Amino acid sequence: MKIKHLFLIVLLFVTGMVSAQQMGPIPVNKNVRQGKLSNGLTYYILHNEWPERVANFYIAQRVGSIQENDNQRGLAHFLEHMAFNGSEHFPDSTLLEYTRSLGVAFGSNLNAYTSIDQTVYRICDVPTARQTALDSCLLILKDWSNGLVLADKEIDKERGVIHQEWQLRRSPVMRIYDDVLPKFYPDSKYGHRMPIGLMSIVDNFPYQDLRDYYKKWYRPDNQCIIVVGDVDVDHTENEIKKLWANSTVPSNAAQVVEEQVPDTKEAIYVFGKDKEMPYSQVGFCMKHDAFPDSQKGDMYYYIDSYAKNIISMMLNQRLSELAQKPESPFTSAYSYDGDYLISKPKAAFTMEADAKDGKDIDALSAIYREAQRVRQYGFTAGEFDRMKSEYLSQLESAYVNRNKIKNSQYGDELRDHYLANEPIPGKEEEYQIMKQLIEMPALNVDVINKYAQELITDNDSNFVAYIFAQEKAGKAYPTESQMAQAVKAVRAEKIEPYVDNVKQEPLLDEKKLPKAGKITGEKENKVLGYKELTLSNGARVILKKTDFKDNEIQFQAVAKGGKGLYGKADFNNLQLFDAVLGYSGLGNFSRQELQKALSGKQASMSCSMSSYYQMLGGSCVPKDIETMMQLLYLNFTNVAKDEDSYKAMMAQFELALKNKDLSPESVFGDSLTCTIYGHEARYAPLTLNSLKGISYDRILQIWKERYANPGQFVYYFVGNFDEATFRPLIEKYIASLPKGKAENWKEVPSYVNGKVVNKFTRKSETPKAIAFEMWHTPIAYTLENDVLTNAAAQVLSMVYLKSIREDASAAYSVSANGSLRRLGNKAIAVVQGYCPMDPEKSELALKLLAEGIKDNTVKMDADKVQKVKDFMLKNAELSAKSNTHWMDVLDEYIWTGIDFQTGYKAAVEGLTPAKLAAHLKQILAAGNHAEVVMTPAK
Numbered sequence: 001m002k003i004k005h006l007f008l009i010v011l012l013f014v015t016g017m018v019s020a021q022q023m024g025p026i027p028v029n030k031n032v033r034q035g036k037l038s039n040g041l042t043y044y045i046l047h048n049e050w051p052e053r054v055a056n057f058y059i060a061q062r063v064g065s066i067q068e069n070d071n072q073r074g075l076a077h078f079l080e081h082m083a084f085n086g087s088e089h090f091p092d093s094t095l096l097e098y099t100r101s102l103g104v105a106f107g108s109n110l111n112a113y114t115s116i117d118q119t120v121y122r123i124c125d126v127p128t129a130r131q132t133a134l135d136s137c138l139l140i141l142k143d144w145s146n147g148l149v150l151a152d153k154e155i156d157k158e159r160g161v162i163h164q165e166w167q168l169r170r171s172p173v174m175r176i177y178d179d180v181l182p183k184f185y186p187d188s189k190y191g192h193r194m195p196i197g198l199m200s201i202v203d204n205f206p207y208q209d210l211r212d213y214y215k216k217w218y219r220p221d222n223q224c225i226i227v228v229g230d231v232d233v234d235h236t237e238n239e240i241k242k243l244w245a246n247s248t249v250p251s252n253a254a255q256v257v258e259e260q261v262p263d264t265k266e267a268i269y270v271f272g273k274d275k276e277m278p279y280s281q282v283g284f285c286m287k288h289d290a291f292p293d294s295q296k297g298d299m300y301y302y303i304d305s306y307a308k309n310i311i312s313m314m315l316n317q318r319l320s321e322l323a324q325k326p327e328s329p330f331t332s333a334y335s336y337d338g339d340y341l342i343s344k345p346k347a348a349f350t351m352e353a354d355a356k357d358g359k360d361i362d363a364l365s366a367i368y369r370e371a372q373r374v375r376q377y378g379f380t381a382g383e384f385d386r387m388k389s390e391y392l393s394q395l396e397s398a399y400v401n402r403n404k405i406k407n408s409q410y411g412d413e414l415r416d417h418y419l420a421n422e423p424i425p426g427k428e429e430e431y432q433i434m435k436q437l438i439e440m441p442a443l444n445v446d447v448i449n450k451y452a453q454e455l456i457t458d459n460d461s462n463f464v465a466y467i468f469a470q471e472k473a474g475k476a477y478p479t480e481s482q483m484a485q486a487v488k489a490v491r492a493e494k495i496e497p498y499v500d501n502v503k504q505e506p507l508l509d510e511k512k513l514p515k516a517g518k519i520t521g522e523k524e525n526k527v528l529g530y531k532e533l534t535l536s537n538g539a540r541v542i543l544k545k546t547d548f549k550d551n552e553i554q555f556q557a558v559a560k561g562g563k564g565l566y567g568k569a570d571f572n573n574l575q576l577f578d579a580v581l582g583y584s585g586l587g588n589f590s591r592q593e594l595q596k597a598l599s600g601k602q603a604s605m606s607c608s609m610s611s612y613y614q615m616l617g618g619s620c621v622p623k624d625i626e627t628m629m630q631l632l633y634l635n636f637t638n639v640a641k642d643e644d645s646y647k648a649m650m651a652q653f654e655l656a657l658k659n660k661d662l663s664p665e666s667v668f669g670d671s672l673t674c675t676i677y678g679h680e681a682r683y684a685p686l687t688l689n690s691l692k693g694i695s696y697d698r699i700l701q702i703w704k705e706r707y708a709n710p711g712q713f714v715y716y717f718v719g720n721f722d723e724a725t726f727r728p729l730i731e732k733y734i735a736s737l738p739k740g741k742a743e744n745w746k747e748v749p750s751y752v753n754g755k756v757v758n759k760f761t762r763k764s765e766t767p768k769a770i771a772f773e774m775w776h777t778p779i780a781y782t783l784e785n786d787v788l789t790n791a792a793a794q795v796l797s798m799v800y801l802k803s804i805r806e807d808a809s810a811a812y813s814v815s816a817n818g819s820l821r822r823l824g825n826k827a828i829a830v831v832q833g834y835c836p837m838d839p840e841k842s843e844l845a846l847k848l849l850a851e852g853i854k855d856n857t858v859k860m861d862a863d864k865v866q867k868v869k870d871f872m873l874k875n876a877e878l879s880a881k882s883n884t885h886w887m888d889v890l891d892e893y894i895w896t897g898i899d900f901q902t903g904y905k906a907a908v909e910g911l912t913p914a915k916l917a918a919h920l921k922q923i924l925a926a927g928n929h930a931e932v933v934m935t936p937a938k
Contacts, residue, residue: 024298024299025297025298025299026296026297026298026299026301026302026423026425026433027425027426027429028423028424028425029046029424029425029426029429030426031046031047031426032044032045032046032414032424033045033046033233033237035237035240035241037220037241037244037245039220039221039244039247039248039249040219040220040221040222040249041145041220041221041223041224041225041240041244041247042223042224042225042418043224043225043226043227043237043240044224044225044226044227044228044414044417044418045226045227045228045231045233045236045237045240046227046228046229046233046410046414047229047230047231047233048228048229048230048405048407048410049230050403050404050405050406050407050881051406051407051877051878051881052230053127053128053129053230053877054125054126054127054128054229054230054407054874054877054878055126055128055134055137055227055228055229055230055231055407056122056123056124056125056126056226056227056228056229056407056408056411057122057123057124057126057137057138057140057141057225057226057227058120058121058122058123058141058224058225058226058227058411058414058415059120059121059141059144059145059223059224059225059226060118060119060120060223060224060226060415060418060419061118061119061120061217061218061222061223061224062117062118062222062256062418062419063076063117063118063119063217063218063222063256064076064114064115064116064117064118064119064195065077065114065115065116065193065194065195065197066116066117066189066190066193066259067213067216067217067256068193068197068213070192071201071205071209072201072205072209072213073192073193073197073198073201074162074195074196074197074198074199074201074202074205075197075201075205075209075210075213076114076119076195076197076213077114077162077195077196077197078155078158078162078197078202078205078210079114079119079148079210079213079214079218080112080113080114080119080121081158081161081162082148082150082154082155082158082210083112083121083143083144083148084096084106084110084112085151085154085157085158085806086148086149086150086151086154087140087143087144087147087148087149088143088147088148088149089139089140089143089147090140090143091149092154093802093806095140096110096801096806097863097867098136099123099140100798100864100867100870100871101866101867101870102126102127102133102136102137102870103125103126103127103867103870103871103873103874103875104123104124104125104126104871105871106801107813107815109123109124109125109126110122110123110124114195115195115342116190116193116195116342116343116344117344117419118419120415121141121144122411123137123140123141124407124408124411125407125874125878126229127874128229128230128231131232131235134231134236135239138225138227138236138239138240138243139243141225142243142244145218145220145223145244145247146218146219146220146247148214148218150207150210150211150214152207155207155210157806157807157809158809159202159203159809160809160810160838160841161805161809161811161812162196162202162812163199163202163203163838164809164810164811164812164836164837164838165196165812165813166196166199166202167766167767167768167836167838167839168768168812168813168836169196170765170766171276172274172275172276172277172278172468172663172765173274173277173281173468174194175274175765175766176272176273176274176277176468177194177272178194179272180270180271180272180466181194181341183268183270184268184270184341184464184466185261185343186262186264186268187262188259188260188261188262188343189259190259190261190341190342190343193342194342216253216254217254217256219247219249219253220244220247220248220249221249221253222256224415224418224419225240225244226411226414226415226418228407228410228411228414229407258344258345259343259345260345260346261287261340261343261345261346263287263461263462264287264461264462264464265460265461266460267460267463267464267465267484267487268463268464268465269464269465269466269480269481269483269484270464270465270466270467270480271466271467271468271469271477271478271479271480271483272466272467272468272469273468273469273470273471273477274468274470274471274765275470275471275472275662275765276470276662276663276664276764276765277468277469277470277471277659277662278470278655278656278658278659278660278662278663279354279355279356279357279470279655279656279658279659280354280355280359280360280363280467280468280469280470281352281353281354281355281467281468282330282352282353282355282360282363282364282367282465282466282467282468283350283351283352283353283364283367283465283466284350284351284364284367284368284371284463284464284465284466284487285340285341285348285349285350285463285464285465286348286349286350286455286456286457286462286463286464287340287346287347287348287462287463287464288346288347288348288349288455288462289345289346289347290339290344290345290346290347291304291347293420293421294421296420296421296422296423297421297423299433299437301423302423302433302434302437303437303443306391306434306437306438307447307448307451308337308451308455309391310384310387310388310391310448311337311374311379311448311451311452311455312334312335312336312337313387313390313391314379314383314384314387315335315351315370315371315374316334316335317383317387317595317596318370318498319332319333319334319335319351319353319367319370320332320592320595321592322366322370323648324591324592324644324645324647324648325644325648326644326647328356328366328648329355329356329359329362329363329365329366330353330354330355330356330359330363330366330367331354331355331356331648331651331652331655332353332354332652333351333352333353333354333363333366333367334351334352334353335349335350335351335352335367335371336349336350337349337350337455338350344420348464349371349455349456351367351368351370351371352367353366353367354652354655355467356651356655357655357658360467360469360478361467361478361482361483361486364465364467364483364486364487365486365487365489365490368465368486368487368490369490369493369495371456372456372458372490372491372493372495373495373496373497373498374449374452374456375452375453375456375457375458376495376497377495377497377498378445378446378448378449378452378453379445379448379449379452379498380445380498380500381445382500382502383445383500384444384445384448386596386599386600387599388438389599389600390599390600391438392435392438392439392600393600393601393602393621394602395431395434395435395438396431396621396623397551397602397621398427398431398551399427399428399431400550400551400621400622401549401550401551401552402426402427402428402431402550403550404548404549404550405427458491463487465483465484465487467483470659470662501593502593502596503588503589503593503596503597505588507586507587507589507597507627507630507631507634508587508630508633508634513633513732513736514736515736516728516731516732516735516736517535517536517537517731517734517735517736517737518535518536518731518735519533519534519535519536519727519730519731519735520534520535520536521533521534522534527899527902528544528889528890528893528899528901528902529544530542530543530544530890531543531544531723533730535711535730535731535734535735536735537710537711537734537735537736537737537738537739537740538711538712538739538740539710539711539712539713539714539715539734539735539737539740540713540714540715540894541714541715541716541717541730541734542714542715542716542717542890542894543717543721543723543726544716544717544718544886544890545719545720545721545723546718546719546720546883546886547720548719548881548882548883549719549720549883550622550720551602551621551622551720552619552621552719552720552883553619553620553621553622553625553628553717553718553719553720553721553883554618554619554716554717554718554719554883554884554887555605555616555617555618555619555620555628555632555715555716555717555718556615556616556617556618556715556716556887556891557615557616557617557632557713557714557715557716558613558614558615558713558714558716558891558895559613559614559615559706559709559712559713559714559740559743560612560613560712560742560743560744560745561612561613561614561706561743561744561745562609562610562611562612562613562614562706562745563577563609563610563611563682563748564611564612564745564746564747564748564824565743565745565746566702568681568682570698570702571681571682571684572690572691572693572694573693573694573695573698573699573702574609574682574702575686575690576653576686576694576699577607577608577609577699577702577703578606578607578608578609579649579653580646580649580694580696580699581606581607581608581639581699581703582606582607583642583645583646583648583649584639584640584641584642584645584646584700585639585640585641585642585645586631586634586635586638586639586640587634587638587640588640589640590640590642590644590645591642591645592645598627601624601627602620602621602623602624603618603619603620603621603624603625603627603628603631604618604619604620604628604631605617605618605628605631605632605635606618606635607635607639607703607707609706611745611748611823611824612745612748612823612824613745614706614707616632616635616636616713618631618632619719622719622720622721622722625721625726625729626729629729629730629732629733629734630733632733632734633733633734633736633737635707636707636710636737637737639700639703641696641697641700643696646696650691650694653686653691654688654691657686657687657688657691658688660687664762664764664768664770664934665768665770667762667934668762668768668770668772668932668934669685670685671758671760671932671934672772672932673685674758675752675756675758675930675932676751676752676756676774676930676932677749677750677751677752678749678751678752678756680749682748682749708738708740709738709739709740709741709743710734710737710738710740711737711738711739711740712740712741712742712743713740714891714894714895715730715734716887716890716891716894718883718886718887718890719883745824747823747824747825747826748824750823750828751774751776751828751830751928751930752928752930753927753928754927754928755927755928755929756929756930756931757930757931757933758930758931758932758933759931759932759933759934759935760933760934760935761934761935761936761937761938762934762935762936762937763936763937764936767839767936768836768839768934768936769836769837769838769839769842769845769933769934769935769936770834770835770836770837770933770934771833771834771835771836771837771842771845771846771849771931771932771933771934772832772833772834772835772930772931772932772933773832773833773834773849773850773853773929773930773931774830774831774832774833774929774930774931775830775831775832775853775923775924775926775928775929776828776829776830776831776923776926776928777828777829777922777923777925777926777928778826778827778828778926779820779827779828779829779922780827781820781822781826781827781896781898782898783898783899783900783903783904783907784907785820785827785829785919786819786820786900787872787904787907787908787911788829788911788915788916788919789818789819789820789829789830789831789919789923790817790818790819790820790872791818791865791868791869791872791908791911791916792818792831792856792860792916792919792920792923793816793817793818793819793831793832794816794818794868794871794872795856795860795861795864795865795868795916796816796818796831796833796852796853796856796920797814797815797816797817798864798867798868799852799855799856799861799864800814800815800816800833800835800848800849800852801814801815803848803851803852804835804845804848804849804852808841808844808845808848809838809841810837810838810841810842810844810845810848811835811836811837811838811841811845812836813835813836814833814834814835814836814845815833815834815835816831816832816833816834817831817832817834818830818831818832822896829919829922829923831853831920831923833849833852833853835849839935839936842933842935846933853920853924854924856916856917856920857917857920857921857924858917858921859913859917860913860914860916860917860920861913862913865911865912865913865916868911869908869909869911872908873905873908873909876904876905876908880901886901888900889901
């Protein structure tokens with residue numbers, strides 16, 4: 001379908017018949033240095049100082065798996081892996097070692113991805129103190145561009161890694177797609193080019209095939225270098241020109257030709273099934289031509305994008321309401337307009353739902369009916385006004401923070417500009433343009449409804465419907481004929497218009513609020529930069545004003561108590577406490593009514609409980625701080641029972657839990673939980689049977705008990721607030737709450753002590769092998785022990801990456817992490833290793849896991865320790881610019897008196913291989929070791 005993209009629709013309504021050219025082009029960010037060399041290499045450089053002293057480097061290539069020949073399926077992705085296994089200036093795996101020396105970790109900072117039509121590599125958060133380090137990052141990009149070695153031995157080692165990645169990611173849905181994707185794409189390569197490829201090719205391709213793909217497509221005319229951060233733009237540009245000066249493009253070079261997705265006159269119905277599919281996913285796509293890249297520089301593209309987004313937002317609100325009705329055949333559903341599955345040149349308006357058991361056809365009919373309701377009657381003025389307000393609020397929030405945009409966001413935007421010609425105006429220009437367009441009176445609900453009629457069709461042309469179901473013996477499956485009949489029946493129905501029920505009243509009745517309390521005391525901590533207020537009801541309020549984000553205020557309230565105060569009779573209720581409270585209403589508003597009432601407000605609040613604490617958490621933008629405070633007040637005083645919302649939530653849990661054990665990963669997760677907690681009933685995994693023991697009334701009673709004493713809480717506010725205007729709100733909404741009696745916690749069982757081993761086999765559609773190792777010991781809760789535990793695990797992670805992935809090719813991913821955990825008045829140091837393994841090499845992987853930690857209790861590699869220190873020091877700089885980080889620092893200091901900020905860098909700098917080895921030895925010496933291993937059943 002060739003939709004009109006509003007080029008015809010909005011002319012009469014918006015521009016008064018002016019031409020697209022008269023609306024003008026979207027400006028380009030004047031701060032971006034753009035260039036193109038004679039060999040075709042494109043580059044973008046942007047100086048950005050948020051955060052300071054770091055930079056990101058990218059090479060984006062407009063080639064991917066769609067460029068593969070039939071005998072190369074999987075080689076585009078394979079080549080991406082090989083970029084980390086030897087190049088002209090970084091032989092073998094020395095690239096990973098070198099970037100670690102810069103404070104750049106593989107996986108989090110150093111990574112890449114391959115998709116259908118693009119391959120992108122990145123080196124992120126590189127410290128900029130040394131220009132030579134930045135120049136080396138450009139050299140890495142140059143090697144990726146045309147300097148990969150692709151040695152035979154390295155190719156062979158990587159075959160196993162990719163095979164394990166395929167095993168790891170081969171979910172039920174991915175297996176179904178492997179079977180049915182050609183049906184979605186008749187007469188198109190898109191039906192045969194999933195990036196992971198065919199393992200028969202990955203395991204056996206001749207070395208030269210990979211080199212041929214590399215030589216053919218990795219060329220400067222298909223590549224873009226992107227550098228964003230605290231860099232010297234002129235120097236960076238000169239380096240790029242110098243490095244790529246001699247790169248050439250053959251005169252007969254193959255050109256990237258966009259693969260087409262042919263239109264289809266007849267509807268396509270696709271059914272797929274898999275034995276591990278937990279529940280049915282149903283949906284449909286209404287295909288249309290994608291907005292042309294060549295025209296995305298025009299203002300009409302912004303109008304087009306806005307119209308599609310707001311249509312989806314309004315329809316998703318309706319679907320959310322429908323899911324909460326008891327008769328709904330689905331538990332959740334959503335809509336969007338974007339790429340048609342994996343193809344860029346063809347887009348689609350798509351709707352998808354998770355069907356209740358046995359309701360596949362009914363769910364398909366239900367979401368299609370909602371689409372047709374929109375087509376026939378459109379959206380109401382009230383719906384449009386709410387979503388327009390929400391859209392503008394989000395836009396304003398981004399605008400307020402325009403001077404604090406991270407390098408990663410800019411990097412993604414510049415990547416998309418190169419690959420898809422997405423606009424890159426400055427943040428101020430983008431806001432002004434979008435605000436002006438959206439607020440045009442002529443761009444009203446009537447225009448949006450006309451566009452919705454273009455996106456949502458009522459005929460078979462370019463229509464695709466699908467059902468992905470669970471395969472089970474004796475089960476009757478829906479047929480493609482039944483799907484077609486259901487769609488035809490909906491088209492013939494007399495559909496009634498949507499009724500928009502909205503509660504027109506404020507969140508709080510100001511007349512019923514108690515008298516405001518008072519701020520009775522105040523002190524300042526200049527070391528950590530916060531003020532502590534004492535209120536007349538005994539509550540303590542911690543205020544830390546920051547400028548890390550101009551559009552953010554983070555909130556948290558914490559009090560002693562928590563789940564540990566409750567016994568076995570409430571274990572099931574405690575598991576769902578957070579979820580049930582999240583699905584409840586507030587005051588006079590149901591959950592759905594509350595969502596509508598908060599449209600246009602960027603404020604949130606939720607209750608939660610841990611073993612030792614009850615908490616509130618939320619956030620807002622500065623202009624909506626009073627709304628957040630009202631939500632805070634209501635969460636303490638008036639959580640409202642919402643039966644419809646509760647039943648809808650329980651239906652979601654029932655659907656998820658009914659077939660949970662079909663998933664090998666889920667079985668492993670439950671086995672892990674049971675093992676490390678010694679089968680303690682308090683931590684038992686949620687099951688269908690435990691749902692029967694849930695009582696909504698009891699959960700609300702627990703809420704009343706835990707939140708009855710607001711005065712015992714400590715309230716934290718971190719972010720960009722105006723203290724003078726905020727103080728009266730604190731007195732109004734917090735100091736007015738009831739005085740609280742201080743409570744304490746009860747100690748609860750934690751991780752099992754001693755040596756515990758749980759090895760089991762599990763049959764699955766794709767063989768899966770996973771190992772988890774955990775060591776722990778009681779220890780003093782100190783900053784030094786926190787740093788030691790974290791650093792030791794990072795060294796261990798580097799060891800495992802080298803021995804298990806790089807050398808043995810026994811795993812795609814392997815990691816270790818360590819943390820100091822506070823459990824009431826006690827603390828433990830925990831080190832964990834996690835390794836999804838190649839089933840054929842599971843014994844080797846387990847051997848290397850054990851040897852790695854044992855060897856490092858005797859001696860740690862000094863070079864690895866130094867690299868971990870550099871990484872931790874760099875991350876400390878970045879974390880110090882985060883409101884969330886400071887919330888954690890303040891919370892620890894208030895409850896324990898320990899400052900995890902001030903001495904952190906000194907503690908890291910004081911690390912030595914001997915200290916870390918001794919610390920790891922201390923953890924192992926306690927003898928508390930849990931091992932959980934799942935391997936495939938024969």
